[in-house]
Amino acid sequence: MPGRGRALVVLSLSLLNVFTVTAGLAVVKLTPDRRLSPQPPSVAERDLVQAPASAAIAPLDPGSGALPDAPVLAGRLSEIVGGPRSKINAVVIDAATRRSLFERQADRPATPASTTKLVTSVAALVSLGPAHRITTQVVQGGSGRIVLVGGGDPTLTALPARQGVGHPPWASLLELAQQTATALKASGVQRVMVDYDVSAYEGPHTAAGWKPNYIPDGEVAPVTALMVDEGRVSPGNPSRRTRVSDPPAAAVQKFARLLTENGVTARPGRRTVAQEGSAQLGAVQSPPMSALVEYLMSESDNDVAEAVARQVAIKQGRPPTFADAAQAVGQVLAGMGVTEGITLHDGSGLSTRNRITPMALAHLVSLAASEDHPELRSAITGLPVAGFSGTLSPPRFMSAESLPGLGVVRAKTGTLAGVSTLAGLAHDADGRLLAFAFMAGDGKGAVDPGKLDRLAAAVAACGCGNAPSAGG
Numbered sequence: 001m002p003g004r005g006r007a008l009v010v011l012s013l014s015l016l017n018v019f020t021v022t023a024g025l026a027v028v029k030l031t032p033d034r035r036l037s038p039q040p041p042s043v044a045e046r047d048l049v050q051a052p053a054s055a056a057i058a059p060l061d062p063g064s065g066a067l068p069d070a071p072v073l074a075g076r077l078s079e080i081v082g083g084p085r086s087k088i089n090a091v092v093i094d095a096a097t098r099r100s101l102f103e104r105q106a107d108r109p110a111t112p113a114s115t116t117k118l119v120t121s122v123a124a125l126v127s128l129g130p131a132h133r134i135t136t137q138v139v140q141g142g143s144g145r146i147v148l149v150g151g152g153d154p155t156l157t158a159l160p161a162r163q164g165v166g167h168p169p170w171a172s173l174l175e176l177a178q179q180t181a182t183a184l185k186a187s188g189v190q191r192v193m194v195d196y197d198v199s200a201y202e203g204p205h206t207a208a209g210w211k212p213n214y215i216p217d218g219e220v221a222p223v224t225a226l227m228v229d230e231g232r233v234s235p236g237n238p239s240r241r242t243r244v245s246d247p248p249a250a251a252v253q254k255f256a257r258l259l260t261e262n263g264v265t266a267r268p269g270r271r272t273v274a275q276e277g278s279a280q281l282g283a284v285q286s287p288p289m290s291a292l293v294e295y296l297m298s299e300s301d302n303d304v305a306e307a308v309a310r311q312v313a314i315k316q317g318r319p320p321t322f323a324d325a326a327q328a329v330g331q332v333l334a335g336m337g338v339t340e341g342i343t344l345h346d347g348s349g350l351s352t353r354n355r356i357t358p359m360a361l362a363h364l365v366s367l368a369a370s371e372d373h374p375e376l377r378s379a380i381t382g383l384p385v386a387g388f389s390g391t392l393s394p395p396r397f398m399s400a401e402s403l404p405g406l407g408v409v410r411a412k413t414g415t416l417a418g419v420s421t422l423a424g425l426a427h428d429a430d431g432r433l434l435a436f437a438f439m440a441g442d443g444k445g446a447v448d449p450g451k452l453d454r455l456a457a458a459v460a461a462c463g464c465g466n467a468p469s470a471g472g
Contacts, residue, residue, distance in 0.1 A: 065428065065465055066465025068434070068465055070101045072464040073092065073101050073458075073459070076464075077459075081104060081451075081455070087442055088104065088438060088439065088452075089104060089438075089440075090102065090103070090358055090436070090437065090438045090455065091359050091362050091436065092434055093359075093434065093436075094433075095365070095435045096366075100359075101434070103359075106357065106358045106362075109343065109356060109357050110419075110421075111354060111439075112355070112356040112361070112421055113415050113416040113419050114300045114413060115349065115361055115412050115414040115421045115422070115437070115439075116305075116344065117305045117347070117348060118297070118364055118365065119333065119342060120309050120347040121293040121296065121297055121305075121379045122379050123309075123312050123332040124289055124293065124309070124311060125289060125375050125378065125379060126335075126375065126376070128312065128315050131290070132289040133287070133288055133289070134151045134153040135153075136148075136150060136153050136171060136176060137149050137176075137282065138281045139278035139280050139281060140281060141195055141272070141278070144192060145194075145195055145269060146184075146195070147195045147196065147197050148195070148196045148197070148226065148252055149200075150196070150198050150227070150248065150251070152201060152225045152311065153171055154221070154304055154307045155171065155286055155287070156227070156228050157170040157172060157228065158228050158235070159236060160174070168295065169287065171284040172284060173228055173251075173255060176255070176284045177255060177258035177261075177282075178282075179284075180264075180281045181259055181263055183282060184264050185264060190263075191264065191265045191266070192259070193266070193267055193269040194269050195252075195269040195272040196226055196251070196269070197271075197273055198224050198226045198248045201310060201321075202321050203319070203320075203321030203322060207223075207351050208323075208345045208351060208353055209345050209352045210350055217241065218232075218240075218241025218242050219302060219350065220243075220302040220348065221303055222243070222245075223310075226248040226252075228250065228254055230303040231244050231247035231250065252269070255268075289308070289311075291378070292307075292308060294382035296382070297390075298383070298384055299391070300390070300391050300412075305348035306325075309325040309328075309346070309348075310325050312325060312328045312329055312332060316328040316332065323345075325346075325347055326346065326347070329347070330342060333364075336367060338367075342356050342357075343356070352416065352443060358439055359437070362423065362437045363435075369425055383410035383411055383412055383424050383425070385407060385409075385410055386402075386406055386409035386410070386411065387405075387407060388406075391413040392409075396413075397457065402450065402454050405456050405457030405461075408426050409456045410425050410426070415449065418443035418444050419439075419441040419443055419447060420452055421439045421440065421452070422437070422438045422449070422452040422455075423436065426460040428459060428460060428464075430463050430465040436456060438452045438456065
């Protein structure tokens with residue numbers, strides 16, 4: 001079938017492949033039809049309360065198609081990449097065998113931008129497990145005082161619960177206030193001062209390599225252990241990205257107001273460190289790590305990515321700082337056999353100092369897709385679907401040249417000034433599952449993300465197989 005015609009069939013089938021699952025949340029996802037199915041429901045769509053750490057998840061079908069003829073595939077990709085002056089590092093490997101099919105400076109580190117989130121997510125799922133949650137609690141303080149203790153959950157929300165918002169149910173500050181008010185009133189307390197504890201995190205609130213405009217422009221909030229609605233000034237208005245200058249102080253002010261509304265007069269207090277063993281008055285938890293990963297991957301959420309990286313540091317027994325989180329992520333990946341080609345300074349990819357090779361990214365994608373690592377499945381289900389979801393929503397994959405990848409390619413995007421990256425998976429036209437990473441730009445000039453879309457589409461369109469390999 002001609003490439004465009006086949007893509008239109010894929011589009012039609014993909015539009016039919018819409019499912020809605022409710023688990024306290026209405027979620028709709030579009031998934032590609034061609035050999036990426038059958039797919040289990042998204043992790044975020046399962047029962048978030050009962051999801052076990054070792055939930056049985058069907059592996060992604062590696063496909064039974066023939067392994068692509070490497071010279072043929074290389075010829076098609078090289079034509080898109082351009083001549084030797086083209087600033088694109090690239091690799092395509094067979095996901096099952098990790099055999100290299102196309103390389104162009106595949107071992108040369110490049111600025112990954114938000115494809116860093118793939119690295120962070122894999123490390124978090126391996127070290128913490130898919131069921132790990134982040135807890136925010138309130139404990140008893142001194143005389144007439146209580147302490148709001150941040151655990152590092154940036155998705156803690158003061159907004160009312162809503163259906164169909166496109167993410168799993170976040171931990172509710174309102175619920176925490178209700179629990180706390182109930183406990184206080186039961187002990188006869190009618191008035192309190194609310195102190196706050198942010199000691200779960202240490203070090204600077206911004207990372208090495210972050211540009212000064214990131215926080216003023218709302219790309220990310222100052223990274224702290226306590227914030228509400230990612231520190232947004234107007235969390236109910238998506239068009240306003242402005243962040244508060246002091247997220248913990250803003251959080252304790254909101255909490256004191258909610259306590260007062262629930263019958264306990266409260267005033268915001270001072271920063272402190274809660275005493276170990278203090279009586280708990282209330283607690284709420286984030287969605288499981290699997291759902292956090294799906295969300296941060298699909299929406300490229302910087303705040304959640306940084307929180308996830310800090311959780312890895314804590315699990316690895318390191319101080320919860322940017323530097324130690326980066327080292328902890330590297331420590332986990334080394335345990336998986338990925339020991340070269342990754343240098344990090346943050347968990348989100350905002351740092352211009354991060355460096356990752358295309359080969360390392362493709363290797364991690366293939367590991368996440370492997371049946372040997374079902375705990376990593378949400379790193380795959382969280383990948384945006386070309387032309388349908390997350391950061392690959394239209395106009396991505398809508399040009400005539402990229403149309404063969406529509407609904408077939410799943411990939412994490414990355415964008416910084418002068419940098420564009422794309423790393424993910426696609427079944428080619430013969431049904432073989434391939435992993436790829438394309439990294440364009442050096443931060444010094446304009447880049448065209450559409451060229452990366454065309455490269456991924458060429459991988460998906462390749463019906464250039466040899467006889468099936470013994471390892472396939």
